Amino acid sequence: MRPDILQQAMAEHHEECLDNREFGFWLYLMTDAILFALLFATYVSMFRNTANGPEPIDLFDLKHVFLETACLLTSSVTFGFAWLAALHQKRQIVMFWLIITLVFGLSFVYLEVIEFLDMIRQGAGPQASGYLSSFFTLVATHGIHVSIGMLGILMMVLQVMIKGLSPQVCSRLFRLGLFWHFLDIVWIGIFSVVYLPVFI
């Protein structure tokens, strides 16, 4: 085989590998969506089971939730900007937007942890009632996903810094972007199902 043909075949093979990884990641996201959907179903089924314990209306703060929503939505868009910069092979700008995304992600997790600690301090921890167990399971699972996503963003900042925007790094960044935007979609469900109906 001539070396240039061999090289082309290798490049195509690598591209196909990355395509497969992206599709595999997409399948993972779909299974994750099903997992979240079932946590939502559990939450809705448990909605009235407060066991004479704390009621949700006394625990939630609409402004706080709105702030969390704003942080997550902004971080989703700034991740998009990082991806646009990656398409144009602009390394510094990718790192800049990824760090901005990280800041908004951190603010979101910080707000959520504050909310949880405040609830636990008021005696509304996950052990207080079936309702609160399902609340903490659903919202904290999302929170843990966001935290893992932030770890991923940190890794991507380092990879872009050290390895540059190679096809492999770009593919990883793309997959992380899918994950990050997916988590924002789950959050739409959380504020629409968990928080807003409580205030009606």
Next chain:
Amino acid sequence: MQTHEHSLQDYLTGLVLAVILTAIPFWVVWTSAFSAKVLFGIITLCALIQVIVHLRFFLNISLKHTGKDYLTALFFAGVLIFIMVGGTIWILYDLNFRMM
């Protein structure tokens, strides 16, 4: 194959629509502008539209350009979610009603 081509316009359109679709339910609940049933309706409608907006503008899913494999997986997940979540809520509410 999933398309990698995004444009700035996509993200900005997505942002504007998402902000509007988030602000509407928060605002109507905050002001309690309507009766409970209407409020539920508005929240559900805005959430569903916002999910589609995010899929279209942030995840860049489109019926034309996204690969069949991706769309099949997405629709299959949608069907499973509909059956399992719908079924769970239906059965448990029915059970709850009969146990009263």
